[in-house]
Amino acid sequence: MSEPKEVYEAVLGQLKSSRSRKSLEAIQAVCKEHYESGAVDFKVATIAKLGASRGVPSSQTIRNKTGAAYRAVIEAWQALGNKKKKAIKAQTTPSGEYDWVDEVSNKTHHYLILDLISKVRKLRAENKRFASIKKLEIDYRADTEDTPESRLPRLLNHEIDALKDAISEESLKVKGWTKTDRGSIKDHTGKIIFRNGFVDGIEKLLSLDIGP
Template sequence: MSPELLLIKLKEKASLKVCETLDSIYQVCIEQQERGIDDYSFATIERLGYKRGVPKAQSIRNKSGEKYRALIKCFSEQNPVKDIAKLSRREEDWIEEISNPKHKLLVKIQASELRAAKKQISEILPPNLRIDVYDHKHALTVTEYKLSDQERRALEYLLSSSFQQKWNLTANEYGELIDSNNSPVFKVATLDAIKKALDFL
């Protein structure tokens, strides 16, 4: 099913708000497709469409974001650049050395499934995210890495329209906050970094 037909189907019996959000996600994905960019990760779709009503990546991952995920997945699978079932020649070289045809086929299937799993993980977890695993002896130290309520409110304030209006700042698609002279006050990806901190700390 094409993304366009899926969009129509997903909007059936959906609320006005969900329909508007689906339209926004569809438009962002179309733009990615037109650019020839094979990046339909939730974080990217959020970054490119947050001004147009696209929800946060975490909201897309939640149960309520099922329709949004389906639409994004449809674009991702339609993209001719992406074919997770195929391995590059370099990745296949060692597999070709297997003499038993049955074993060779099984290894190719497993290698393809591993690549697909890695792709899914990269969409769930942001790139370069550090994950620390603690045993019960260090359980109390986990809180050191969590934002306190006061710290969370401070970061949320930086993302708020009231803060931006007060200082006459505008957010752009690069995650910057720029002033009335179009000079960056917050560097590229600063807003994205704040959103990730709020989602994962």
């Protein structure tokens, strides 16, 4: 599978009209930003709407016979989006525990739920690693050189934000989920999504000074 950049450069070199080249450049820029935002939907209508004020042709123009070059670039980004969706699904549904996600008909909600489950699985693994630390040795000497053995792993800003988002009231409300007094999370039907102690564990992790 060719990468979007390779397809874009190959197609751009075949276009002779400066107008067509500018349109293709606008499509590539919009698709790149859309992908980097976490999106996986690259329908023609979606890209045309997002880039309407930036020089991207209308959806009808892109679908026309003369829009083959535009479609080639968009399709390359869609292939990359599909690959990302498969990777997320493979990470989040290994044992059938989350088969209920397939019943979510809204594609955007379906992707967001899978993305959240993927993040939570990663955080659970990190939480287990922290829990395995039985003894923490702190070097109070003047020498400030860090070693892997003398400090906890540092969480990046986006990892901290992901932890906060996983248990925030606003994020849970969007999905129709709620916290319980015992630290579990339930969906709107009362089904347990994350077991007792899940919320408490993340809150304890966030209370540690392990940011950048």
